Amino acid sequence: MTSTVVDHEIVIVGAGFSGIGTAIALRKAGFDDFVMIDEADGVGGTWHWNTYPGIAVDIPSFSYQYSFEQQRSWSRVYAPGRELKAYAEHCVRKYGLRPRIRFGTTIARADFDDALHLWRVTTSDGEEITCRFLIGATGVLTRPKLPEIPGAERFRGSTMHTARWDHSIDLRGKRVGIIGTGASAIQVIPEIAKDVSKLTVFQRTPIWCLPRPDAPMPPAVRALMRIPGGQFLTRWLSQAFVEITFPLSAHYYKVLPVVKLGERQGLAHLRDQVKDPEVREKLTPRYALGCKRPSFSNDYLKTFNRENVTLETDPITEITASGLRTTGRHHQVDVLIMATGFKVMESGNMPTFDLHGSGGTRLEDWWDTHRLQAYEGVSIPGFPNFFTIIGPYGYNGASYFTLIEMQTTHILRLLRQARRHTATRIEVTPEANERYFREMLSRRGTQVFWQDSCALANSYYFDKNGDVPLRAMSTPEAAWRAAHFALTDYTFDSVEKRRSTSHPAARTASA
Known part of the structure; x- marks a missing residue:
């Protein structure tokens, strides 16, 4: 039994x-x-x-x-x-x-x-x-989600997904292509752009990128968290910020004007950070803030001012032995990074x-x-x-x-x-x-x-x-x-x- x-x-x-x-x-x-x-x-x-x-x-x-x-x-x-x-x-x-x-x-x-x-x-x-x-x-x-692009098996260079980063691959001096401009990509791109010889960013849909109120933890905040009630206060303020920036703005879009305020801030951030008007236009979202996961970065957008960084928005048609082909041209790359998110x-x-x-x-x-x-x-x-x-x-x-x-x-x-x-x-x-x-x-x-x-x-x-x-x-x-x-x-x-x-x-x- x-x-x-x-x-x-x-x-x-x-x-x-x-x-x-x-x-x-x-x-x-x-x-x-x-x-x-x-x-x-x-x-x-x-x-x-x-x-x-x-x-x-x-x-x-x-x-x-x-x-x-x-x-x-x-x-x-x-x-x-x-x-x-x-x-x-x-x-x-x-x-x-x-x-x-x-x-x-x-x-x-x-x-x-x-x-x-x-x-x-x-x-x-x-x-x-x-x-x-x-x-x-x-x-x-x-x-991890891999893009369904013909010819991936033919690529002779190195390939990795951001969620399974291969630290044995040295990107210094390499021609690198990165597919995707989501939450992981906007963190990776500024970091690797300063090391590679050329970085081509393949974008399907631009992301809403807002300024990030980040900094080394201020000594005053550390001191505040050590006094009675200090941790509660800092957490409460943080929770309120998070609640406003997503749950309230996304679920009560027609009731609260938070999204419109965020969009104005995002567009101003884009204008301040990107010099080339043509690139700026390509990085401008055509959908409401909140339709997809937005992100926060003080470095991502201005990375496109670098001479060694190219934004490619033409669709990828295939991956070749030496790079990626779009409807407009062929891009030679040594390393291909998939910043294509998750299932x-x-x-x-x-x-x-x-x-x-x-x-x-x-x-x-x-x-x-x-x-x-x-x-x-x-x-x-x-x-x-x-x-x-x-x-x-x-x-x-x-x-x-x-x-x-x-x-x-x-x-x-x-x-x-x-x-x-x-x-x-x-x-x-x-x-x-x-x-x-x-x-x-x-x-x-x-x-x-x-x-x-x-x-x-x-x-x-x-x-x-x-x-x-x-x-x-x-x-x-x-x-x-x-x-x-x-x-x-x-x-x-x-x-x-x-x-x-x-x-x-x-x-x-x-x-």
């Missing part, structure tokens, strides 16, 4: 900040039987894999950290990537998580066992790990493994049929005991750390309820999920994404159904809902209760 004993009560897939935050919350709440599984050889997720030149956080450091683990040692207002990696390692040490992490392990598949109310998680090596509850904490900036709203990314729920239903198939959706961004009907930190309609544009803490609040309410009632199966009701999904769709009218100009943005916010599965609400509302959603929106069941009801003899057999 199949054993009902599980290897772990909870399996967390991912040891980035989502996984770390979830693990800390579980330990604080008394849920100690868990394991974290990650395919990397270290913690930090995005900040482990991404080590390209110039990498840094794109919101103030005061917000890009857990509210319960704030530190005063950030070197800059916008911390560099190495400090975020070190912060992840610090949190793992302080909260004793290292013995609970399995590195170098890739989850290939997970199947829900309806009879025993458990998940059978299979690694790429064929090992099976069983757990009662499965938490997806793999983030969204996980799987965000695409198959194979949410989650990063093959997930089969109740009755064997595949999650990607369910989403293909019903569109991307998840109740409060956490749960999907038909997929019991599975929770995701960054699911569809879970992210509203605030700091990921704020989101992680909200979503773990939601999950812990469910786990505590299950423990109180010795439940072994937790599942959101179809009615609750449908209600939430319809509510999110009904709020589109005030969002920036539905302006006509967004059709020109080539934004990864839009999925293949034309939806934008972002949480259409302010951060305070999202936090309140995480703490107050009705537990009756879920069903709680027990495998032992079902056995005793349907098969009285089973009680003896399983004892």
Whole structure:
């Protein structure tokens, strides 16, 4: 007879900040039987894999950290990537998580066992790990996206993606081509432009680039954070800045004039930084600020004033053995850098493994049929005991750390309820999920994404159904809902209760 004993009560897939935050919350709440599984050889997720030149956080450091683990040692207002990696390692040490992490392990598949109310998680090596509850904490900036350009296999030079930077490649004196002008590119481009002999930037869609209020952390701010209430004040001001620049401006576009103010600032920044009017015109976005992820930089735009930097906006038609061909000319390059982002709203990314729920239903198939959706961004009907930190309609544009803490609040309410009632199966009701999904769709009218100009943005916010599965609400509302959603929106069941009801003899057999 199949054993009902599980290897772990909870399996967390991912040891980035989502996984770390979830693990800390579980330990604080008394849920100690868990394991974290990650395919990397270290913690930090995005900040482990991404080590390209110039990498840094794109919101103030005061917000890009857990509210319960704030530190005063950030070197800059916008911390560099190495400090975020070190912060992840610090949190793992302080909260004793290292013995609970399995590195170098890739989850290939997970199947829900309806009879025993458990998940059978299979690694790429064929090992099976069983757990009662499965938490997806793999983030969204996980799987690098490569451009589909003919001839890539013919290129004889060196190629790399910004998310998997190859530090063995010396760019000094090289002719370098970089495809993409998104959030990673605008950090990489100023850093490498000063070393290469020639840099050609291949742009499909210009990005809104705003000035970044960055600087070495001022001594006055460090002093402020050491006095009572100082950390609270700096974090509150930072959180307000983040809230205004995305959640409020994006989701309440028709109510608040923040986007128009931001656009004026962005265009003024462009005029101040770029000398050549023709180049400036090519760098001017034709869509509303917020249609796609904007960024902040004080160096990116002025890099195009350099004699060794060329902006190419003609479409790439093919990659050749020695470079790239556009509709206008052929560009010789020695090194090709793909700054083409990640699979965000695409198959194979949410989650990063093959997930089969109740009755064997595949999650990607369910989403293909019903569109991307998840109740409060956490749960999907038909997929019991599975929770995701960054699911569809879970992210509203605030700091990921704020989101992680909200979503773990939601999950812990469910786990505590299950423990109180010795439940072994937790599942959101179809009615609750449908209600939430319809509510999110009904709020589109005030969002920036539905302006006509967004059709020109080539934004990864839009999925293949034309939806934008972002949480259409302010951060305070999202936090309140995480703490107050009705537990009756879920069903709680027990495998032992079902056995005793349907098969009285089973009680003896399983004892």
